[in-house]
Amino acid sequence: MEDYLKFKYTHEDIFRLFVDSIVPSICETAAFQRLKGISFLGAVERTPEYSKRRNNRFDHSIGVALLAQYYAQKMGFSERDRIAVVVAALLHDIGHAPLSHSIEPLFAERFGLDHHVATEKILRGEVGLGKGLHSTLSKYAIDADELINLMSGADRTKTGRIFSSPINVDTVEAIWRGGSYVRKQFFHPLSVLDAFIECDFKTGSIVDRFWAEKHSFYWLMIYSKDGVAADYWARDRVGGNKRLAPDDFYLTEKHFMCKYVAETVSKVDPVEVSIKVRHFEVDERQEVSCYDTLSARYKVVKSKKSVLLHPPKKLESFRNSTLLLI
Numbered sequence: 001m002e003d004y005l006k007f008k009y010t011h012e013d014i015f016r017l018f019v020d021s022i023v024p025s026i027c028e029t030a031a032f033q034r035l036k037g038i039s040f041l042g043a044v045e046r047t048p049e050y051s052k053r054r055n056n057r058f059d060h061s062i063g064v065a066l067l068a069q070y071y072a073q074k075m076g077f078s079e080r081d082r083i084a085v086v087v088a089a090l091l092h093d094i095g096h097a098p099l100s101h102s103i104e105p106l107f108a109e110r111f112g113l114d115h116h117v118a119t120e121k122i123l124r125g126e127v128g129l130g131k132g133l134h135s136t137l138s139k140y141a142i143d144a145d146e147l148i149n150l151m152s153g154a155d156r157t158k159t160g161r162i163f164s165s166p167i168n169v170d171t172v173e174a175i176w177r178g179g180s181y182v183r184k185q186f187f188h189p190l191s192v193l194d195a196f197i198e199c200d201f202k203t204g205s206i207v208d209r210f211w212a213e214k215h216s217f218y219w220l221m222i223y224s225k226d227g228v229a230a231d232y233w234a235r236d237r238v239g240g241n242k243r244l245a246p247d248d249f250y251l252t253e254k255h256f257m258c259k260y261v262a263e264t265v266s267k268v269d270p271v272e273v274s275i276k277v278r279h280f281e282v283d284e285r286q287e288v289s290c291y292d293t294l295s296a297r298y299k300v301v302k303s304k305k306s307v308l309l310h311p312p313k314k315l316e317s318f319r320n321s322t323l324l325l326i
């Protein structure tokens with residue numbers, strides 16, 4: 001179990017750990033290789049505090065695909081259904097922009113481009129980056145629409161449940177990986193999946209503990225002052241630039257930050273920002289015995305939070321195109 005999931009995967013790991021030959025073929029495409037240059041958490045990973053513990057979307061996506069493969073094997077899926085869930089898991093983040101969620105709102109505002117739209121364009125080969133991946137999928141007779149349906153959570157059958165449920169392969173891998181920043185891991189992803197398959201959602205179960213851990217991770221990292229500041233100043237640096245183009249969405253972070261290396265923040269005084277936040281709460285009164293009511297027990301409560309941010313001391317631009325100073 002220990003060797004099954006890793007924070008970094010080698011070429012050999014990919015051949016060793018997956019049963020279907022399509023996985024190594026997809027991993028070699030330009031679109032998938034680009035994920036090595038996309039930070040897992042976006043701008044916060046480009047700050048001095050976290051840059052030494054940086055993760056990327058390549059390793060996260062392989063981890064998610066391994067969980068999907070484990071689920072498919074335990075559920076006794078046919079080869080066809082197993083390949084569909086593994087490939088959908090592998091490609092679920094293929095459309096993330098440089099700095100992920102940190103910069104995406106700028107593209108959404110100006111060009112109507114977000115990671116859902118970009119994912120579809122890449123999978124259908126409608127942009128240059130997706131041409132090679134699209135032809136690999138065609139070679140293996142994989143339908144892009146079926147993948148999009150699965151990864152969007154629209155399929156609520158037992159095949160798609162592992163994407164559509166609050167307890168899904170993406171979030172299980174992500175919160176486990178997130179433990180590497182805060183230096184703790186309270187659960188093993190395969191144990192969470194086992195409990196999910198066995199419908200073990202009683203009080204004190206590992207799924208309850210996983211949900212509490214998800215809450216901790218969001219509040220320690222994503223909604224921390226550093227997390228909010230990194231997102232805010234990254235957007236502020238790039239937002240004033242009229243050169244921002246739709247094609248920038250498909251760059252790696254290194255190339256993106258090289259293009260905007262001279263940008264500085266626009267403010268000298270502290271600024272109070274209001275952000276949308278989510279609380280992940282277990283409602284123990286809700287006993288669930290089937291998957292359709294899981295969201296009644298594993299609740300997501302939305303609210304807002306104000307954060308006072310101070311501009312970077314020296315108003316420095318992206319340094320060496322690798323770090324954001326906050």
Ligand SMILES: [Fe+2]
Pocket residue numbers: 060092093170174
């Ligand atoms: Fe993901």
